[in-house]
Amino acid sequence: MVSAARAKYTIDELARAAGTTVRSxxxxxxxxxxPPPQVKGRTGYYSPEHLQRVHTISRLLDRGIKLNGIKELLAALDRGDDLGDVLGVGETDAPATAAPSDSISATDLQERFAEVPNGLARVVAAGIYEPVDAMTYRVADRLLAGFVDQLTAVGLPAEAVLGELERMRADCDRIARRTVDLLHRxxxxxxxxxxxxxxxxVELSEQVRVARTLPGQVAAGLVTQLIDRELGHDVELSELLNKM
Structure with a gap:
């Protein structure tokens, strides 16, 4: 349940931090x-939990779920209900092309992220997994799933990895919104x-074609360059890696 404790954002600050609009x-x-903000005087203040909830709403909207469905889903998540039951997804809804290796039981998935607060709800909201039925989930995005699997496989904590993925997705969302704004203008x-x-x-089509793919390519290259730069600034780590 979203709490009004630790309120820190005005509605303008919340919208800006979430990459959305005050109207939304x-x-x-x-x-x-x-949930409503904590009101002090005549101003409403929002907590980090509100910010996380807005991020979750945005991701569910991106996946084509309407606000009425999101309301039911979020209420169920707050109660701890099963997502398959809430979404009404049956086994016949699974695509015929789904690979068996992409499926995982609800019990195994919950156990995999047992040390992560609200782990099952978060991996679904992040678009990594989706429910097939009440007992089974499947990989919704192999790129995101691979990010989590590879980093946890080398010993990084699942909670830290998932948190980083959530922040990375928010950063990418801002890049996407800025690119679309650029196209509009x-x-x-x-x-x-x-x-x-x-x-x-023809000119408009070419502009859209290039703008759809180029930011992602440039961002990927920049991230790799900047990670290498940051590693190079860490003298102790660099010296250790050079000895290997």
Missing amino acids: VRVYHERGVL EAWDPYRRSERTPADL
Whole structure:
């Protein structure tokens, strides 16, 4: 259950931290998916739990779940109910192409993340796993699952790895939103003001094509470069690695 304790964000700060809008936050309140803030004087303040809840709502919306369904799902998660039951997903809903190795029992998945607070709910909200039925889950995103599996396999704690993945996803979400904003300002708006000739449409299509893929490629390369730089700044770690 989201608590109003440790309140620290105004509604503007919450929206900015979550990468969303004040209007969206207000809609979440109106639809009953976000608990009210702690009111001091005439100002409402939100806690880190509120921020995490807004991130979860955004991820579920990205997965095509409507706000009414999200309200039911979040209430069930707060009660500790099974996600398969809440979503009403049956065995016949599993795609025929799903590989057996991608499936895991609810018991095994819960045990795998037993040391992570709300571990089962968090790996589902992060888009790593999804329910097949009340007893079975499957990998929803192999890239994300591989990130968690590989880092935990070399001994990093699951809670720390999952937390880093959640922060990384929030960072990527901000990059995506900025890219789309750029397209709106510099591609779509000029196209709407143009004569909308076939040449104008070709130019818009090419701008969208490049902007869809290039930020991810550049971000991946930059992250690797910057990790190497940070490792190089750690003198003790660098000396140890050089001896290996």
